[in-house]
Amino acid sequence: MSSAVHHTDVLIVGGGPSGASAAISLLNYSNCSVTLVEQSDFNQTRVGEHVSASIFDLIDYLKLSKSDFEEDSFIPSYASKAYWGSDLVRTTNSIFTTEESTYQMNREKFDFKLIEVAAERGATIFPRTKCIHYEQLADKSWKISLSHPEQKSFMIHAQYLVDASGRSGNVCRKVGAPSHQYDILMGVGLFLERSDTYFEHILESVDLGWWYAACLPDHKMVVTFFSDADLISQNKWHQLEAWKSQLQKTKQIKLLFDGNQALSNKLWIRNAQTQMSDVRSIDRFVAIGDAAVSFDPISSMGIGFAISSACFATKHIAQELEGSAQTIDVFQEDIVRNFNQYQQIKSGYYQKEKRWPDSLFWQRRHQNR
Numbered sequence: 001m002s003s004a005v006h007h008t009d010v011l012i013v014g015g016g017p018s019g020a021s022a023a024i025s026l027l028n029y030s031n032c033s034v035t036l037v038e039q040s041d042f043n044q045t046r047v048g049e050h051v052s053a054s055i056f057d058l059i060d061y062l063k064l065s066k067s068d069f070e071e072d073s074f075i076p077s078y079a080s081k082a083y084w085g086s087d088l089v090r091t092t093n094s095i096f097t098t099e100e101s102t103y104q105m106n107r108e109k110f111d112f113k114l115i116e117v118a119a120e121r122g123a124t125i126f127p128r129t130k131c132i133h134y135e136q137l138a139d140k141s142w143k144i145s146l147s148h149p150e151q152k153s154f155m156i157h158a159q160y161l162v163d164a165s166g167r168s169g170n171v172c173r174k175v176g177a178p179s180h181q182y183d184i185l186m187g188v189g190l191f192l193e194r195s196d197t198y199f200e201h202i203l204e205s206v207d208l209g210w211w212y213a214a215c216l217p218d219h220k221m222v223v224t225f226f227s228d229a230d231l232i233s234q235n236k237w238h239q240l241e242a243w244k245s246q247l248q249k250t251k252q253i254k255l256l257f258d259g260n261q262a263l264s265n266k267l268w269i270r271n272a273q274t275q276m277s278d279v280r281s282i283d284r285f286v287a288i289g290d291a292a293v294s295f296d297p298i299s300s301m302g303i304g305f306a307i308s309s310a311c312f313a314t315k316h317i318a319q320e321l322e323g324s325a326q327t328i329d330v331f332q333e334d335i336v337r338n339f340n341q342y343q344q345i346k347s348g349y350y351q352k353e354k355r356w357p358d359s360l361f362w363q364r365r366h367q368n369r
C-alpha cells in the first residue's frame with residue numbers, strides 16, 4: 001500500500017463531457033492545477049448523441065474547433081420526425097432548439113477527444129481509479145482516499161471537489177448533498193450497422209413509453225426504447241426478445257430496424273430519469289453535468305448542459321480559489337431557474353400525447369405537471 005499524497009487545486013470526479021470540459025476550462029482560464037479521476041478505462045459504450053449546433057460555441061470557448069475532432073465525429077441532421085400524439089408525422093428542426101441544424105455525434109470519439117485535450121493542456125488524469133472515501137478538513141479542503149488496480153491505495157488532497165460523475169451523482173451522495181429524483185425513466189437500446197439509407201431522427205410514442213431511432217456517424221444507427229424502470233423490469237424489456245416484440249408495436253421505428261444488422265445481441269440499459277442535486281450546503285464543492293441536473297433524453301439537452309455547466313462552474317471555482325468571495329451559489333440558483341423552465345417545456349411535450357389515458361406510463365407524465 002502506497003502512502004503518497006497527490007496535491008491539486010481542483011479534483012474532478014468523472015471523465016465524461018462535463019468533467020473533461022471542466023478540466024479544459026480551468027486550464028484555459030485560470031492557474032489552478034487540475035486532477036481528474038475516472039473509474040473506467042474510457043472504453044465503455046457511451047450513449048446520447050443528438051446535440052444542437054450551439055455545441056460548437058461551447059467547444060469554441062474550450063479553445064477547440066470542430067476540425068480538431070476526428071473525421072466523422074459529427075453528422076448534421078436537419079429535421080426530426082415525431083409520431084407523437086397521433087399517427088401523423090410532425091417534422092420540426094428540433095424539439096427544443098431554434099437552430100437550423102442539429103448534429104448526431106460519435107460519443108466515443110467526442111468524449112475521448114475532450115479527455116485527450118485535458119491531458120495535453122496539463123490535467124493529471126487517473127483512469128481506472130475509484131474514490132473510496134471523502135473527508136472535508138477544517139480549512140474546507142478535501143482529503144480523498146482512492147484505489148487503482150495496480151497502484152493500490154493513494155490519497156489526493158484538493159482545495160475544491162467537483163462531482164462530474166454523471167447520473168449516478170456518486171460524489172453528491174457520498175458527501176451528503178441532497179438530490180431529488182422526479183421520475184424513473186430508463187432507456188434500453190441497441191446499436192446497429194446501418195445499410196446506406198439515411199433517415200432523420202425519429203421519435204414514436206407507444207402505450208407504455210416511447211422509441212427513438214437515429215443515424216450515427218460511421219454507418220451506425222441507434223434504436224432505444226424509453227419506459228419506466230418498474231415497467232421495464234415487469235415486462236422484461238431489458239431482454240432482447242421482449243424488447244423486439246415491444247418494437248413491433250411501433251409503426252415507423254420497426255421499419256428502420258428491419259434490414260440492419262445489430263452490433264450486439266445484448267441490449268444496453270441506462271437510467272434516464274430527471275433529477276437535480278443541490279450542493280449549497282457544502283463548501284468548496286459543486287456538481288456539474290448530469291450530476292447537477294439529469295434531463296430527460298427527449299430534450300437532447302444533456303451534453304450541451306454538461307459542457308456549459310462545467311464552463312460556468314469553473315469560473316466561480318477559479319475566482320474563489322484566487323481569493324475572491326464565494327459565488328458558487330449564484331451558479332446553483334441559475335441551475336434551479338433553468339431546471340424549472342425545462343420541467344415546464346418537458347411537461348408540455350408529454351401532455352401532447354393523450355392516446356393512452358389508462359397507461360401508467362402516460363398517467364405518470366400527465367400528473368407530473
Ligand SMILES: Cc1cc2nc3c(=O)[nH]c(=O)nc-3n(C[C@H](O)[C@H](O)[C@H](O)COP(=O)(O)OP(=O)(O)OC[C@H]3O[C@@H](n4cnc5c(N)ncnc54)[C@H](O)[C@@H]3O)c2cc1C
Pocket residue numbers: 013014015016017018019037038039040047048049050051129130131164165166167168170171187224270271272288289290291295297300301302303304306
Ligand atoms: C439513453 C440516453 C440517451 C441520451 N441521449 C442524449 C441526446 O441525444 N443528447 C444529449 O444531449 N444528451 C443525451 N443524453 C444525456 C447525456 O448522455 C448526458 O447528459 C451526458 O453524458 C452527461 O455528461 P456528464 O459528463 O455529466 O456524465 P457522463 O457522460 O455520465 O460521464 C460521467 C463519467 O463519470 C464516471 N464516473 C462515475 N462515477 C464515478 C466515480 N465514482 N469515480 C470516477 N468516475 C466516475 C463515469 O464512468 C463516466 O465516465 C442521453 C442519456 C441517456 C441515458
